[in-house]
Amino acid sequence: MAIEKENFSRRDFIKNSSMFAGGVVFASLINPYKFVFATKQPKGKGKWYGIGIDIEKCIGCGSCARACKIENDVPDDPFFFRNWVEQYTITNDERILVSSPNGGIDGFKQPVPDEDIYKTFFVPKMCNHCAKSPCTQVCPVGASFESPEGLALVDQSYCIGCGYCVQACPYGCRYIDPLKGVVDKCTLCYHRLEKGLDPACMMACPTGARVYGDLNDKNSAVSLFLKEHNCAVLKPQLNTESKLFYNDLSQEVH
Amino acid sequence: MPLQVKRLLLVFAIFIGIMLVLKYVLTPDSWREYGPYRGNAIGEIASQQAKFVQKESCADCHDSIAEIKSLGEHINLQCEICHGPGYQHVDDENFKMEITKNNALCLRCHTMNAASPKNIIKQIDAIEHNEGEECITCHNPHQPWL
Numbered sequence: 001m002a003i004e005k006e007n008f009s010r011r012d013f014i015k016n017s018s019m020f021a022g023g024v025v026f027a028s029l030i031n032p033y034k035f036v037f038a039t040k041q042p043k044g045k046g047k048w049y050g051i052g053i054d055i056e057k058c059i060g061c062g063s064c065a066r067a068c069k070i071e072n073d074v075p076d077d078p079f080f081f082r083n084w085v086e087q088y089t090i091t092n093d094e095r096i097l098v099s100s101p102n103g104g105i106d107g108f109k110q111p112v113p114d115e116d117i118y119k120t121f122f123v124p125k126m127c128n129h130c131a132k133s134p135c136t137q138v139c140p141v142g143a144s145f146e147s148p149e150g151l152a153l154v155d156q157s158y159c160i161g162c163g164y165c166v167q168a169c170p171y172g173c174r175y176i177d178p179l180k181g182v183v184d185k186c187t188l189c190y191h192r193l194e195k196g197l198d199p200a201c202m203m204a205c206p207t208g209a210r211v212y213g214d215l216n217d218k219n220s221a222v223s224l225f226l227k228e229h230n231c232a233v234l235k236p237q238l239n240t241e242s243k244l245f246y247n248d249l250s251q252e253v254h
Numbered sequence: 255m256p257l258q259v260k261r262l263l264l265v266f267a268i269f270i271g272i273m274l275v276l277k278y279v280l281t282p283d284s285w286r287e288y289g290p291y292r293g294n295a296i297g298e299i300a301s302q303q304a305k306f307v308q309k310e311s312c313a314d315c316h317d318s319i320a321e322i323k324s325l326g327e328h329i330n331l332q333c334e335i336c337h338g339p340g341y342q343h344v345d346d347e348n349f350k351m352e353i354t355k356n357n358a359l360c361l362r363c364h365t366m367n368a369a370s371p372k373n374i375i376k377q378i379d380a381i382e383h384n385e386g387e388e389c390i391t392c393h394n395p396h397q398p399w400l
Contacts, residue, residue, distance in 0.1 A: 058371075063362070107362050143291070145295070155295035157295070157298070158292055191303070194300040195304050197304055197306070197307075204306075204335050206330070207374050
């Protein structure tokens with residue numbers, strides 16, 4: 001049985017391929033699938049919140065974590081936090097000790113005697129409100145989202161408590177509320193911002209180690225903080241476009 | 255068109271129709287107002303009550319204490335760091351604020367720790383520094399070096 005040869009001329013081949021290529025280019029110009037791929041709104045002209053934390057000024061009193069728990073009704077258990085403080089201690093024999101007993105609310109004890117310490121400091125941690133947040137992208141029901149102001153928020157009446165976002169957050173900033181069964185996280189006290197008040201952690205900080213503000217406004221507290229200090233973000237290799245900037249961040253911090 | 259294909263098409267059409275009705279019924283009103291989420295959720299989060307009222311509200315009534323505090327080193331501290339949230343006290347003056355007098359409150363910030371920067375906060379060793387005395391016998395918390 002002979003193989004039937006289809007009679008394609010070179011002219012037909014070029015014609016068909018150029019029509020296909022032209023079609024692809026045309027479809028990409030009219031871009032009908034744009035809404036499918038747009039995981040977040042483009043950065044608007046309005047407010048675009050950012051946070052600055054000055055590690056040089058943090059005294060490890062835990063006022064921020066305590067105020068946050070009170071303001072946002074975070075459960076008292078020592079493993080639910082929207083905001084906590086870690087104590088890093090690097091010893092002379094190059095061990096790195098990280099402790100955060102009850103998130104720093106009850107204060108810290110230095111585990112190493114002074115003469116063995118190479119370097120020690122406090123790192124307050126909270127939601128980074130990433131511009132490309134890994135947590136909001138994995139939500140299967142659209143309950144986790146990024147607001148037009150650049151805050152990663154949770155619609156708790158829509159959340160099904162699956163916990164994908166808890167795993168997706170590389171900074172460990174989310175938890176499942178044991179009473180409501182839904183995810184809870186830092187909102188940068190959005191309810192306070194809307195009422196003209198400072199977020200609870202910013203308000204409670206006695207040394208002014210925390211600043212926040214509008215990154216679009218070049219005279220806001222956080223813009224000036226970025227101007228005056230050399231800042232770094234946590235885990236920059238993950239390309240989350242974190243908007244929590246640390247001054248004096250040691251490379252040991254993760 | 256064969257009959258079985260017609261029937262299959264009819265089943266598809268009914269299925270797609272049901273899905274479209276379900277989508278219409280189940281999609282919340284404000285879905286996609288700003289993005290792929292419920293737009294009303296932002297307002298719901300914003301409507302939560304604020305519990306800390308901040309020192310400007312405290313100074314409306316307690317102006318004499320606010321003035322004393324403004325002369326001391328604790329000028330930048332919020333009243334509610336030590337006294338607790340004030341939203342109930344603002345509405346009802348019979349609701350008493352916390353007045354904690356023990357040393358632990360002071361030592362939250364002022365305890366000696368190598369990790370606390372020395373130039374930012376005055377630190378004391380609670381064992382060496384007048385052991386057994388209450389901090390407030392010498393230091394007024396509103397104006398520590400009175």
